[in-house]
Amino acid sequence: MSSTAPTSPQPSPAPERGGAPAALSDVTASDSTLRRFLHGLPGVDAVGLEARAASLGTRSIKTTAKAYAIDLAISMVDLTTLEGADTPGKVRALGAKAVRPDPSDRTAPATAAVCVYPDMVATAKEAVAGSTVKVASVATAFPAGRASLAVKLADVREAVAAGADEIDMVIDRGAFLAGNYRKVFDEITAVKEACGASARLKVIFETGELSTYDNIRRASWLGMLAGADFIKTSTGKVAVNATPANTLLMLEAVRDFRAQTGVQVGVKPAGGIRTTKDAIKFLVLVNETVGEDWLDNHWFRFGASSLLNDLLMQRQKLATGRYSGPDYVTVD
Amino acid sequence: MSEKTDKNVQAGKAATADTAGGTEQRRLSVFKTYKLYVGGKFPRSESGRVFEVTDSGGNWLANAPLSSRKDARDAVVAARKAFGGWAGATAYNRGQVLYRVAEMLEGRREQFASEVADAEGLSQAQAAAQVDAAVDRWVWYAGWTDKIAQIVGGGNPVAGPFFNLSSPEPTGVVAVLAPQESSFLGLVSVLAPVIATGNTAVVVASEKAPLPALSLGEVLATSDVPGGVVNILSGRTAEIAAPLAAHQDVNAIDLAGADEALAKELEIAAADNLKRVLRPQPVDNWAATPGADRMTAFLETKTVWHPTGSLGASGSAY
Numbered sequence: 001m002s003s004t005a006p007t008s009p010q011p012s013p014a015p016e017r018g019g020a021p022a023a024l025s026d027v028t029a030s031d032s033t034l035r036r037f038l039h040g041l042p043g044v045d046a047v048g049l050e051a052r053a054a055s056l057g058t059r060s061i062k063t064t065a066k067a068y069a070i071d072l073a074i075s076m077v078d079l080t081t082l083e084g085a086d087t088p089g090k091v092r093a094l095g096a097k098a099v100r101p102d103p104s105d106r107t108a109p110a111t112a113a114v115c116v117y118p119d120m121v122a123t124a125k126e127a128v129a130g131s132t133v134k135v136a137s138v139a140t141a142f143p144a145g146r147a148s149l150a151v152k153l154a155d156v157r158e159a160v161a162a163g164a165d166e167i168d169m170v171i172d173r174g175a176f177l178a179g180n181y182r183k184v185f186d187e188i189t190a191v192k193e194a195c196g197a198s199a200r201l202k203v204i205f206e207t208g209e210l211s212t213y214d215n216i217r218r219a220s221w222l223g224m225l226a227g228a229d230f231i232k233t234s235t236g237k238v239a240v241n242a243t244p245a246n247t248l249l250m251l252e253a254v255r256d257f258r259a260q261t262g263v264q265v266g267v268k269p270a271g272g273i274r275t276t277k278d279a280i281k282f283l284v285l286v287n288e289t290v291g292e293d294w295l296d297n298h299w300f301r302f303g304a305s306s307l308l309n310d311l312l313m314q315r316q317k318l319a320t321g322r323y324s325g326p327d328y329v330t331v332d
Numbered sequence: 333m334s335e336k337t338d339k340n341v342q343a344g345k346a347a348t349a350d351t352a353g354g355t356e357q358r359r360l361s362v363f364k365t366y367k368l369y370v371g372g373k374f375p376r377s378e379s380g381r382v383f384e385v386t387d388s389g390g391n392w393l394a395n396a397p398l399s400s401r402k403d404a405r406d407a408v409v410a411a412r413k414a415f416g417g418w419a420g421a422t423a424y425n426r427g428q429v430l431y432r433v434a435e436m437l438e439g440r441r442e443q444f445a446s447e448v449a450d451a452e453g454l455s456q457a458q459a460a461a462q463v464d465a466a467v468d469r470w471v472w473y474a475g476w477t478d479k480i481a482q483i484v485g486g487g488n489p490v491a492g493p494f495f496n497l498s499s500p501e502p503t504g505v506v507a508v509l510a511p512q513e514s515s516f517l518g519l520v521s522v523l524a525p526v527i528a529t530g531n532t533a534v535v536v537a538s539e540k541a542p543l544p545a546l547s548l549g550e551v552l553a554t555s556d557v558p559g560g561v562v563n564i565l566s567g568r569t570a571e572i573a574a575p576l577a578a579h580q581d582v583n584a585i586d587l588a589g590a591d592e593a594l595a596k597e598l599e600i601a602a603a604d605n606l607k608r609v610l611r612p613q614p615v616d617n618w619a620a621t622p623g624a625d626r627m628t629a630f631l632e633t634k635t636v637w638h639p640t641g642s643l644g645a646s647g648s649a650y
Contacts, residue, residue: 316580322604323405325412325581 021225021261028225031182038181038222044213044249053244056288057281063318066280070315071109073279073307074101076297078136078268080115080305081332082143082236088123090332091116095127097330102312104328105319111308112297113166117142118155121162136166136202140191143206143235145170149187156194167195168202170235171219173209181222188226202230202268208240216246220253230266236303241271244281251289264293270303276314279307305332366396366542368403368566369549371410372559378402383567385543388453396542399567401575404534407563408579411505411532414560419502419530423478429556430474430528436555437467437548444516444544451515451541465619466520472621473524480529480627488635495638500631502530503608504583507576509569511588515541517618519548522588525626527561534563534582536573538589542566570594577601584608584630588615 027037061069079098081090094114102108113134116124124135137159141147147155156167169191175183188203195201203223207216223231231250234241247269254265267286273279279302286294294300309329316324366385367374381398397403418426437444441463449459485499506526511518515538526533537545549564565572569589577585577598585602587595587610595612602609610629 322578322580323408323575325408325579328580 021263023261024225028185034181034185034222034225035179038218041214041217041221044217046213049213049249050245053248053285056248056284057244059281059284061280061284067315067318069280069283070276070311070318072295073276073283073302074311074315075109075112076301077111077308077311078113078115078270078301078303079111079308080236080270080303082115082117082138086117086120088120091120091123092127093330094332095124095133097308097332098133099128099131101308102315102329105316108312108315112301115168115303118159118162118164121159121164125163134165135163136168137162137164138168138170138204138235139164140169140187142168142170142204143237145172146174149190152187153190153194156191160195160199164199166200166202166230167191168204168232170204170206171223173206176210176215176219176222181218185222185226188223188228192227200229201227202232202266203228204232204235204270206235206238207233207242207246208238213246213249216249217253220250221257224253224257224263224265228265230268230301232268232270232301232303234269234271234303236271238271242269242273242282242303244285247282248285248289251285251294254294255290264299266299266301267294268301268303273302273304274306275310276307279304279311364394366394366546366566367549368397368399368407369546369553369562369564370403370407370560371413371563372553374549374553375403375406377567378406381567385541387450393450394543396546396566399536399565399572401572403565403567404572404575405579407534407565408505408507408576408581410560410563411534412581414558415502415504415532417558418527418532418561421530423481423530426528426530427474427477430470430477430524432555433552433557434467434470434474436551437463437470440547440551441467444547447544447547448516451538451543452513462514462517462619466517469517469520469622470524473528473627476525476624476627477528480624480631483624484628484631484633490637493640495640496635497638498633498635500529500628501634503630503632504531505581506531506533506630507573507579507582507585508533508535509573509585509587509589510535510538510545511615511618512538512540512569514538514615514618516544516548518588518615519545521615521618521622522586522626523562525622526586526630527557529627529631531584531630532561532563534576535565536569536576536589537564537566539567539569573598574601577607578604580605582607584610586610586626586629587612 027033079094081094098111098114110131110133113136114124115136118137118139121135121137139155139159140152159167171184172187192201205219210216210219220231233246250267254267258264269282286300312329313324367376377397377399379400382395383398385393385396387393444463445456445460448462449456481499488496488498490496508522508526510522523533523535545564546566552562576582578601584607587598590598590612599609
């Protein structure tokens with residue numbers, strides 16, 4: 001399963017492109033080198049990948065290990081609301097929940113972040129003020145990404161100016177699928193620049209629209225080469241979102257990228273993760289693929305909203321021995 | 333395959349195939365795999381366990397799933413999911429659906445009669461009478477769905493210009509421990525009143541004789557009852573009932589199938605989230621016409637005050 005990307009054998013002077021680490025700077029020198037590199041990545045063994053993801057999903061995590069996993073998962077949740085109907089009140093409620101997920105049990109950890117649209121960043125920032133919870137904002141014409149670069153950059157700048165700690169951008173899937181990798185690369189680097197030093201950049205590939213595992217691997221490398229701090233599976237707005245297999249594939253990509261460049265990149269599966277069981281399966285994937293270095297909310301996140309309630313109900317079950325119910329967690 | 337082989341060996345029934353023709357080939361019996369009924373589906377126990385069910389004489393009948401607490405949890409999730417739709421259905425519609433259950437049961441009379449005869453050691457005629465009584469009981473409760481509101485609800489005279497109405501509403505998810513002795517008529521007598529009023533049910537079948545209950549699941553699945561309204565679990569009553577009684581998302585529990593010691597223990601666990609508890613009551617004859625008590629046990633009363641406007645000089649404003 002291990003896939004080490006080929007590097008060009010001859011050392012070349014590092015060009016002045018932004019984003020790409022020195023070890024791989026030559027591959028981003030031009031459109032053709034980038035294309036050659038991405039298409040030179042080893043093909044994905046789809047059957048092997050899915051079998052590996054499925055077999056890691058069969059681990060039985062119980063008692064104290066489960067309690068640890070639940071708390072870790074809660075601390076990794078990017079509590080998300082991305083609806084047209086979002087109101088300031090809803091965002092404030094979400095912020096309060098992120099800071100103190102279980103009001104009846106103060107030992108429950110806070111979530112990693114709240115994730116909102118750019119116009120709600122200021123409200124969210126206020127709601128989580130004084131806590132460790134960060135504010136993430138989707139930007140760049142989320143979720144379709146169909147807008148000019150100028151519009152996307154304005155979107156990002158607005159979110160950053162409002163105080164967003166993290167920016168979740170979507171790539172231009174149309175350009176990617178058309179083979180226009182350079183355009184995607186340049187957009188990511190431009191957005192990275194607009195994020196400045198203060199905001200971390202998560203790059204959403206929308207894996208459900210990329211058709212093949214090979215494309216997901218290429219997109220992962222492209223995103224990392226362009227300077228992503230996090231690579232993220234999906235927007236949660238299409239039929240197929242995060243699956244264990246595509247997350248495993250992205251975890252392999254960040255592992256190989258760090259092995260080659262020394263740069264660590266985070267991973268965020270998003271959408272479709274609703275139960276504690278699912279979340280624990282993803283944590284097993286992380287532990288078995290990239291190891292403990294990623295078992296921290298600085299490097300791994302869950303993009304989810306309903307997942308948190310299930311985690312809290314399971315947490316209450318472990319603490320009291322009784323099954324809990326939806327009456328004992330907040331509705332959001 | 334090995335499971336099937338086991339059954340043949342244990343049953344010793346396969347050998348009783350018709351040999352009258354002598355030269356005719358013996359037909360191997362096709363044994364039924366009894367499964368749980370949860371959320372409109374027929375899963376095996378999450379634990380993978382089964383237990384041997386015997387007839388009243390101790391002869392092996394079938395392997396039934398030995399449910400675990402996780403099966404109970406899954407059943408509660410299914411029941412909760414189904415609650416909104418079932419409680420929101422019109423009483424008339426619920427009555428029609430329940431009547432449909434009776435229609436379907438009528439068509440499988442023979443099967444239920446022989447299962448009841450095996451389970452309770454009755455003659456075929458006695459068992460058939462039990463099944464008939466059970467079918468009649470469904471019809472009886474089907475008729476009640478749109479009448480119970482008239483009995484326990486109504487307009488209340490109040491001292492003010494208000495129209496004051498009380499109406500019964502279903503309690504929610506009800507855990508039902510089916511009677512241990514009367515495997516089918518008893519089961520129907522405790523299950524039908526719970527769902528007739530719009531509750532959803534998680535039923536723990538009789539521990540010794542779960543087969544009629546598990547077959548009832550097949551009838552419910554083919555009779556317009558939405559999946560999850562009734563969920564049927566087989567296994568050790570004490571093992572399944574404990575997590576149900578403590579479950580925070582179960583609103584009421586019917587302890588009909590619990591013995592005295594177990595009932596006490598479950599009642600204590602149920603107090604935690606103020607579940608409604610129906611204590612076990614001695615029933616001499618399940619065939620006797622029941623009152624409305626089993627329905628009213630799992631109803632809440634909602635009272636609405638509606639202003640009628642001022643009662644002016646002309647008197648009533650209605």
